[in-house]
Amino acid sequence: MTILFDEDKQNQRLVELHHKQEEDSARLIAEKHNIDYINLALVPINSDALRLIKEEPARAAHIASFNMVGKKVQVAVIAPEDPETVAIIKSLSDSGFSVFVFTTTKGSLDKAWSNYKNLSYSESTSGALDVSSDEIGKFLSQVHSIADIGKMIEAILSEKKSYRISRFIEIVLAGAIATKASDIHIEPEETYARLRYRLDGVLNDVLKFDKETFGLALSRIKLLSGLKINVKSEAQDGRFSVKINNDDIEIRTSLLPGAYSESIVLRILNPKSIAVPIEQLGIEPKLLAILQHEISKPHGMILTTGPTGSGKTTTLYAFLRKVHTSDIKIITIEDPIEYHLPGIVQTQTNAEKGYTFLEGLRSALRQDPDIIMVGEIRDSETAEIAVSAAETGHLVFSTLHTNTAAGTFPRLIDLGVNPKTMASAINVSMAQRLLRVLCATCRKEVAIEGKDKILIDGIVSEIQDKTPITNTTKMWTEVGCDACNHTGFKGRVGLYEAILMTDAIETIIRENPSEREIQKAALSQGIPNMKQDGVMKVLSGMTSLAELGRIIDLERE
Numbered sequence: 001m002t003i004l005f006d007e008d009k010q011n012q013r014l015v016e017l018h019h020k021q022e023e024d025s026a027r028l029i030a031e032k033h034n035i036d037y038i039n040l041a042l043v044p045i046n047s048d049a050l051r052l053i054k055e056e057p058a059r060a061a062h063i064a065s066f067n068m069v070g071k072k073v074q075v076a077v078i079a080p081e082d083p084e085t086v087a088i089i090k091s092l093s094d095s096g097f098s099v100f101v102f103t104t105t106k107g108s109l110d111k112a113w114s115n116y117k118n119l120s121y122s123e124s125t126s127g128a129l130d131v132s133s134d135e136i137g138k139f140l141s142q143v144h145s146i147a148d149i150g151k152m153i154e155a156i157l158s159e160k161k162s163y164r165i166s167r168f169i170e171i172v173l174a175g176a177i178a179t180k181a182s183d184i185h186i187e188p189e190e191t192y193a194r195l196r197y198r199l200d201g202v203l204n205d206v207l208k209f210d211k212e213t214f215g216l217a218l219s220r221i222k223l224l225s226g227l228k229i230n231v232k233s234e235a236q237d238g239r240f241s242v243k244i245n246n247d248d249i250e251i252r253t254s255l256l257p258g259a260y261s262e263s264i265v266l267r268i269l270n271p272k273s274i275a276v277p278i279e280q281l282g283i284e285p286k287l288l289a290i291l292q293h294e295i296s297k298p299h300g301m302i303l304t305t306g307p308t309g310s311g312k313t314t315t316l317y318a319f320l321r322k323v324h325t326s327d328i329k330i331i332t333i334e335d336p337i338e339y340h341l342p343g344i345v346q347t348q349t350n351a352e353k354g355y356t357f358l359e360g361l362r363s364a365l366r367q368d369p370d371i372i373m374v375g376e377i378r379d380s381e382t383a384e385i386a387v388s389a390a391e392t393g394h395l396v397f398s399t400l401h402t403n404t405a406a407g408t409f410p411r412l413i414d415l416g417v418n419p420k421t422m423a424s425a426i427n428v429s430m431a432q433r434l435l436r437v438l439c440a441t442c443r444k445e446v447a448i449e450g451k452d453k454i455l456i457d458g459i460v461s462e463i464q465d466k467t468p469i470t471n472t473t474k475m476w477t478e479v480g481c482d483a484c485n486h487t488g489f490k491g492r493v494g495l496y497e498a499i500l501m502t503d504a505i506e507t508i509i510r511e512n513p514s515e516r517e518i519q520k521a522a523l524s525q526g527i528p529n530m531k532q533d534g535v536m537k538v539l540s541g542m543t544s545l546a547e548l549g550r551i552i553d554l555e556r557e
Helices: 007-032 056-061 085-095 106-120 133-144 146-158 166-178 211-225 287-295 312-323 355-363 380-392 408-414 419-425 450-461 503-509 515-525 528-538 547-551
Strands: 065-069 072-077 098-103 123-125 128-130 185-187 193-199 200-209 236-244 247-258 262-271 302-303 329-336 345-348 372-376 395-400 426-438 445-449 474-477 488-499
Touching: 007 146, 007 426, 056 065, 056 085, 056 106, 056 345, 065 085, 065 106, 065 128, 065 515, 072 085, 072 106, 085 098, 085 372, 123 345, 128 450, 133 146, 133 166, 146 166, 146 193, 146 200, 166 185, 166 193, 166 247, 193 247, 211 236, 211 247, 211 262, 211 355, 211 372, 262 488, 287 426, 287 488, 302 380, 312 372, 312 395, 312 419, 312 426, 329 355, 345 355, 355 372, 355 380, 372 380, 380 395, 380 419, 395 408, 408 419, 408 426, 408 515, 419 426, 426 528, 426 547, 450 528, 450 547, 474 547, 488 515, 488 528, 503 515
Parallel strands: 072 098, 128 236, 302 395, 302 426, 329 345, 329 372, 372 395
Antiparallel strands: 065 072, 123 128, 185 193, 185 262, 193 200, 236 247, 247 262, 426 488, 445 474
C-alpha cells in the first residue's frame, strides 16, 4: 500500500502547533506577572492608540498600543520585563497615560503593526484630528465649489488604498470648513450613504457613496469622538477638534440610530464664524443704538429669543465682546460651551452630574460677577434667580425659546416669575432669525409687481420711520453662480425685533396679557418688527422676498 505524504498539510499543522506554543507561553507569562493575555486578531486596532508609539520603536520593543479611551491606554507586549518595553511604558506613563498591559504573541503584534500603513497623512490624538497646514492649503487652493469636493472624495474612494477612510474624513471636514458649512450630515440609505453640507442654513447634496465606506467612516468617527463602537441602537453624542494652522475648530458629533444604520451629524464650531462684531449682525440702526445703550447699563436683563439655529449665541457673544473690559468679571453658564472667549470665565452644565443651569447660576453668583450669561432659561427656578440677579446689580444675558419678542413676557409668567419683579429686571426683549444674503455676483434685479407689490406696500405703510427706505419699486432675486455654489446666496444676516420695558409694557404685563396685546402696547416704541425689518432688507437688495417668506410668515398679522 502506498502512503501519500501531504507536505502542505504537515506544514499547516506545524504552524498551528507553533502558534499554540506561542499562545501557551504568552499565557504563562501573563499568569507570572498577574496580567491578562489578549489575542489581537480578535480586537479592532484603535488608530489613535497605535499612533502613541511610532512604528520603528514599537517593533524594536515588541509592543503595540491597541486601544485608548481618554487617558487610558491598553498595550500588548511579549516580554513585560524587557528593558525597551519597560522604557516605552514608562514614557507613556510620564505623558499622563494610565497604561494597562497585556501579554500577546508575535503573530498578534504583527497583526497590530500591519495597521501602521493604514494611518492617514494627518497626525491625530484621541479627540483631535491635526490636518497639516500644507495639506489644507493645497486642498483650499483646489476647492471652488461643492462639486469640486465631491470629485475629490470620489477620487480618493476610487483608489481603494488602505488610508482612504482617513483621507475621506479629512476631505469631508476640510471641505466643510472651506465652504463655511455649519453642519455635515452623513445619512445611510438602504444601498448607499449620502453626504450633505448645511450652507447658510440650507442642506446641499455633496455626493452619494457606498455603504462599506460609510461603515468604516462611522467607526473612525466614533473613535475620534470617544464614542462606543459596539453601541448601535442608542443615540450618542461626542466631540473632537480639528487643528488647522493655529486654529482649533471643535466638531460636535451626534449619532442617531435609524433604519439603515446610524445617521451622523457633525456640527462645526469655528471660532471665526462667531467673531462677528455687533455692528455687523444686521441690526437696524435705531435698534442697534438702543441695544448698545442697554448693554452698557450696570444691571438688568437682556433676553433674546428664537428657534434653535437662529443666531442667538452669536448675538449674545457679540454683546459680551462689546462690553468686556479688564475691570469687570464675566461668567457664562452654557450647554455646551460652543466657543471659547479669552478673558471670560465659561462653565458648562452637566445634567448627569447634577450641574444644571440653576446650579451653575447659583455658583456663578458666589463668584462676584458683574455680568452673567445664562445659555438658556428652561425652568422656573432658573428664571427667578436670573431675574433676581438682574435686580441686585448684575447685567444678565440669556435666551428663551419663544417665537417673538412679545412672547417673552407670557413665557416668563408661565414660568412663575412675578410680573412686578419682571418689570424692574428686564431691560429689553429681542427675537431674531437668520436670513440668507443674496450673492452680490449673480443677484438679479426685478420690478416689484402684482401681489408682491401689495404685500410690500402694506408692510412699508406700517413702518413708522421710513428714513432708511430709499426704494419701493425694485427688488432682487437669487440666480446662482460658482461664487455661491450655485445657491444664489452667500452668508447670512440677522433679522431682529425688540421690545423695551416701558411704562406701557410694565402696566400691561400685570394683566397676564397675550402676545398680540403686548405687541400693540409696544407700537409706540417705533422699533420695526421682524416682518418690517425683513422687507427693508429686501428693498435694500440684501435678501430676496422668497427667502424672507421662507423664514417668517409674511401674511400673518
